[in-house]
Amino acid sequence: MTENTNESVDEIMKISKIKFYDEDESAKRKDYLEWEEYFMGIAFLAAQRSKDPATQVGACIVDDDKKIVAIGYNGLPIKCSDDTFPWSKNSDDPLKNKYMYVCHAEVNAILNKNSIDVKGCTLYVALFPCNECSKIIIQSRIKEVVFCSDKHAEKPHTVASKRLLDAAGIKYRQFVPNHKKIIIDFDKINES
Numbered sequence: 001m002t003e004n005t006n007e008s009v010d011e012i013m014k015i016s017k018i019k020f021y022d023e024d025e026s027a028k029r030k031d032y033l034e035w036e037e038y039f040m041g042i043a044f045l046a047a048q049r050s051k052d053p054a055t056q057v058g059a060c061i062v063d064d065d066k067k068i069v070a071i072g073y074n075g076l077p078i079k080c081s082d083d084t085f086p087w088s089k090n091s092d093d094p095l096k097n098k099y100m101y102v103c104h105a106e107v108n109a110i111l112n113k114n115s116i117d118v119k120g121c122t123l124y125v126a127l128f129p130c131n132e133c134s135k136i137i138i139q140s141r142i143k144e145v146v147f148c149s150d151k152h153a154e155k156p157h158t159v160a161s162k163r164l165l166d167a168a169g170i171k172y173r174q175f176v177p178n179h180k181k182i183i184i185d186f187d188k189i190n191e192s
């Protein structure tokens with residue numbers, strides 16, 4: 001009985017290793033993006049739409065089937081011109097700084113979702129979400145946050161954000177890329 005079971009396991013292993021091509025000539029490309037690099041890459045590409053001269057943030061929300069359901073970046077609200085509102089950050093007058101006006105990438109992504117909701121989804125985001133975004137992340141039932149930069153870790157809005165996420169039981173972790181850089185070359189498709 002045991003022998004038979006082992007035999008069938010061996011058989012399955014053999015079948016799963018069958019290749020329908022000559023090893024060297026037809027093997028798949030090795031340098032492809034892993035899923036997480038792809039999702040974070042999309043977040044970074046979206047960030048390139050941002051007009052913020054200092055910090056461009058992109059967000060990409062993915063469901064359990066690895067489908068992208070939402071994308072967003074930091075920018076001014078609809079009908080508020082990029083050229084009318086300020087992009088500075090160090091003015092003594094808070095009304096002359098961007099912070100009062102910019103819609104955060106995570107919020108834009110959640111509001112722009114193309115699914116009914118984002119419950120149980122994972123958020124890939126370039127920068128650790130601030131406390132205001134975390135409130136909305138929690139309320140929209142996102143289950144996990146994967147972030148790239150934690151450059152504002154010492155700031156109260158990040159400390160508060162982590163307290164909120166911890167209390168709500170939402171996991172967060174820093175993204176570890178295999179590829180440090182992803183290059184988009186519009187000419188590459190014409191090669192070979």
Ligand SMILES: O=c1ccn([C@H]2C[C@H](O)[C@@H](COP(=O)(O)O)O2)c(=O)[nH]1
Pocket residue numbers: 052054055056057073074089098102103104105106127128129130131133
């Ligand atoms: O959760 C967040 C936090 C910040 N942002 C945006 C808002 C601003 O446009 C920049 C932060 O600017 P700094 O110059 O780094 O202070 O990032 C966001 O989209 N989501």
Ligand SMILES: [Zn+2]
Pocket residue numbers: 104105106129130131132133134
């Ligand atoms: Zn935010």
